[in-house]
Amino acid sequence: MIDDRALAARVAEGNKHAFELLIRKYERLVAHMVGRVINNAEDLEEICQDVFLKVYEKISEFNFQSKLSTWIATIAYRQAINHLRKKKIELADLPDDEKLEERFIADTNTVELIEEDEMESVVIKLIEKLPTHYRVVLTLYHLENMNYAEIGEATGMPEGTVKNYLFRARQLLKEKIKTYLGKEV
Amino acid sequence: MKDEWIQKQVEAGQAPEGQEGELYKIVFSALKQEAGFKLPSDFAGRVAAAATRPAKSFNWDLFFLVFGCTLCVTTSLYVIITSHATLSVGVFSFFSGYRWLIGFALLFIGLLNWVDKKWISKAAIH
Numbered sequence: 212m213i214d215d216r217a218l219a220a221r222v223a224e225g226n227k228h229a230f231e232l233l234i235r236k237y238e239r240l241v242a243h244m245v246g247r248v249i250n251n252a253e254d255l256e257e258i259c260q261d262v263f264l265k266v267y268e269k270i271s272e273f274n275f276q277s278k279l280s281t282w283i284a285t286i287a288y289r290q291a292i293n294h295l296r297k298k299k300i301e302l303a304d305l306p307d308d309e310k311l312e313e314r315f316i317a318d319t320n321t322v323e324l325i326e327e328d329e330m331e332s333v334v335i336k337l338i339e340k341l342p343t344h345y346r347v348v349l350t351l352y353h354l355e356n357m358n359y360a361e362i363g364e365a366t367g368m369p370e371g372t373v374k375n376y377l378f379r380a381r382q383l384l385k386e387k388i389k390t391y392l393g394k395e396v
Numbered sequence: 397m398k399d400e401w402i403q404k405q406v407e408a409g410q411a412p413e414g415q416e417g418e419l420y421k422i423v424f425s426a427l428k429q430e431a432g433f434k435l436p437s438d439f440a441g442r443v444a445a446a447a448t449r450p451a452k453s454f455n456w457d458l459f460f461l462v463f464g465c466t467l468c469v470t471t472s473l474y475v476i477i478t479s480h481a482t483l484s485v486g487v488f489s490f491f492s493g494y495r496w497l498i499g500f501a502l503l504f505i506g507l508l509n510w511v512d513k514k515w516i517s518k519a520a521i522h
Contacts, residue, residue, distance in 0.1 A: 234440035245431035334426030
């Protein structure tokens with residue numbers, strides 16, 4: 212398996228095969244990151260493509276002060292957020308909203324929508340209802356195995372905020388299924 | 397504080413007892429599941445090909461556009477000069493009798509567009 216430094220050097224030289232390898236290696240990460248920010252399935256592939264084109268354009272400037280995966284995640288995050296701004300979709304669901312927890316747990320639409328599903332599928336659907344920043348942090352931590360510092364670097368959030376969002380997001384999900392189970396009994 | 401401790405326990409692979417522990421185990425297990433969205437299998441090939449495609453050495457599209465426009469203007473001028481044609485408003489003089497109506501129509505359409513952009517489009521997004 213070719214290491215990231217060698218791969219990046221070959222991509223910077225314009226090697227098509229190397230770039231295809233790089234895309235295959237990181238397409239899952241980019242799809243997860245973009246998919247957690249953008250809900251519109253039609254735009255997802257196009258944004259992922261833009262992310263990799265940006266990677267290709269800028270890779271000669273990348274100096275490995277961070278991991279390649281963190282750098283690509285940063286580009287993916289910014290590209291997705293810029294897309295929301297361009298479409299004038301506000302990040303209205305910022306997790307700093309104090310009433311968020313009350314609203315999330317009290318939202319009965321989600322429960323009605325998922326009542327036929329298994330418990331794990333229920334949680335997966337609930338994740339989609341979480342604020343964007345929570346979804347991004349959860350995905351990078353649990354699916355991409357990034358640590359707090361790497362998530363902070365990719366998203367521009369302080370490490371403390373990342374830690375706090377992770378804790379609150381999991382707690383919200385737990386409280387929601389607790390409420391859900393309480394109604395089922 | 398209790399939640400933080402349980403989360404740490406579950407993450408470390410411990411199995412805290414009680415309902416809260418069980419619920420957190422479900423949450424942590426679901427968080428490990430892949431997101432639904434996947435890129436098509438030919439995605440890497442297509443993007444790599446698009447990125448590494450050499451830039452066109454000569455832009456034929458632009459060449460034909462400029463050539464066509466130049467030819468059109470030259471031919472028009474030649475015909476106007478050789479046929480001794482005179483410029484006149486012609487059929488458009490019909491509109492001069494309805495200038496207020498046309499003015500109102502333009503203003504109304506403009507206003508509709510402004511209202512759509514300012515209020516209706518925003519409402520449709522949210």
